[in-house]
Amino acid sequence: MPQQTTEPQPRIVVDHVSKWFNKRSSRSFKDAFINVIRRRPVRSQQFQALKDVTFSIGEGESVAVMGLNGSGKSTTLKLVSGVLEPDEGRILTRGRVAGLIEVGAGFHPDLTGRENVFLNAAILGMSEKETKERFDEILAFSEIGDFIDQEVKHYSSGMFMRLAFSVAIHVELDVLLVDEVLAVGDAPFRAKCNAKLKELAERGVTMMVVSHSKGQVKQLCTRGIVIRKGEVVFDGAIGEALEVLEQG
Template identity: 65%
Template sequence: MPKTSEARPSIIIDDVAKHFTLRHTQSFKELFISWIQRKKLTSSFQALDGIDVRVAEGESVALLGYNGSGKSTLLKLISGVLRPDRGRILTRGRVAGLIEVGAGFHPDLSGRDNVYLNAAILGMSRPEIDARFDQIVEFSEIGEFIDTEVKHYSSGMFVRLAFSVAIHTELDILLVDEVLAVGDAPFREKCKTKIRELVEQGKTMFVVSHDLGMVSELCSRGIVIRRGKMIFDGPVDEAVATLKESTR
């Protein structure tokens, strides 16, 4: 059974299911041949099934599971990038998601322009962005490249700037999907320190990572998903143990 909290919820995930249709042909020629041979053209993949979770305000939750378990799909549902096929997801406050490296960045715009674009997408006004611009650039360590088109950025530069924009918004919920795996060790430590500060400020955090040491350090609660179903919800150390046990 999912855990609940007496504190008011920041995220409610109620009996959520999501499936995808997989195509088995890549071209019109393959489609025609498969149709002639009466082969199956598509199949359905159940990414999530019956997920029930309540996350209280200020909780830091690790979402654990191996590749293909449905973790990233669930984060995209919480962020609103995807819609569930069944059930509902409710969030309280402003959600900032770091779900895909460079998502929302326009390659032909400079880092400066992308800061304003992404911050606006996250709900910040122009005066708010102006007030925090220098902090965003300083934290990202982009420095002299801030006026360079982002198509010339490395993946690490993408991550640093995207993370910096997200954490300098007036966020209530932060969603992080593996992006902290990119970048050098000092920057990763700086990101973890900033996340701790946000948690101490009462922000809600949902993080997906294969770095079990990091999630054990940052999160108090862990949810384990296996093949689209939730198999554990409880203390993060027990969640890590459950994940490891599920491979045996």
Template identity: 70%
Template sequence: MSDPALPSIIVDDVTKHFLKRKTHSLKEAFVTWAKRKPVRADRFIALDGVSFSVPEGEAVAVLGLNGSGKSTTLKLISGVLEPDEGHVYTRGRVAGLIEVGAGFHPDLSGRENVYLNAAILGMNRQQIEERFDDIVEFSEIGDHIDQEVKHYSSGMFMRLAFSVAIHVDLDILLVDEVLSVGDAPFRAKCEKKIAELTAEGVTMLVVSHSLGMVQKLCTRGIVLHKGKKVFDGPISEAVARIK
């Protein structure tokens, strides 16, 4: 880890919008095409001038109702998306569990995907081989490790993806709802591991509808509403705003 006085994440006046195309039916789409009319598109503002920073080693929950901009925020921080306005800065290696199975190739086995995903996250072959058994053991995949992952359940996807991410030498961990697909014992194991990582100085940003879980894992909450930041403070107060 580097200087803990410097933020690990800075989101500076970020705005992100998407275009929603307007073709309500096959007939309307055909008429639009036949008449060479432009396809109507409305602009949806997912984030509107959002700013915050996260110090090294802090665990922060991003909360809000569906459509508030939570997942968009994590995707911007992970680099999957780029802001239309403003800037996002991260310091150190980022591991993101943004979607179940993201970064996994369905036609490859679990074993092959461990090597692929770990390499994407910055591990070399020697590091992967040294940690491979620990990754498989934590994931509880067992003999399924040599099956093609397209045959995995969502829970198996999550367990393996999470296990790879936490065995990387990471500085920032982004988690978006993926822990919700695991069973209770595995969720408890993940929560314990996340607590260990934050104690070691890993910075964490969590998106979850499980208010109980974020209260156990996080000390701070950022609440979004229709793309705007409406609260940033102690996790108990943030959770109270959602209930």
């Protein structure tokens, strides 16, 4: 009998997902203040950020989610990461997921960099023993040196990014979610981060990347999903996706 091959299960499933946000109708802070003083109800309108979005990302795929500002791409990433919940539909992930969604997200300002490494690693599912074993590698990659024992409220946004990225990539992960955080920092460190992301992709880590950098997505991704006004308008080869994106 011929040997049957089974396709790998998807790591990420976004199934008919819609998301709304409330948009306040007060035109200014002054209007809002007067409404409170006069006890008038503050009216709000619902803005639909995502409309029936459906796609899946297979094991080992590197996929760029692209769109103009306000298109819904970052909302999609936050939904997949669990930071937000869908109003309709469902999102499924399989395996250990690490997200670089916002610079410094999950960092406690009054803790040192060292303490935040252990805090963030625990949030991402690493044991204290694993973190201790990888601490020197995390510190070396971040290049923040003696600042590791300073409170992170004194860090620049670049230092936040270096440390957050370094922790995330040293987790034994199956899925990595990356937002525009790599726009922060100097060019040599960005190049170092991109090289590490490429290495993870080659190792078979599933990646979902939100980026405005054509060079970065071409280097990392073979597939692109273009979102326009909350709807998926294209899902296919990265070159074609970039062409669709340029069309607006």
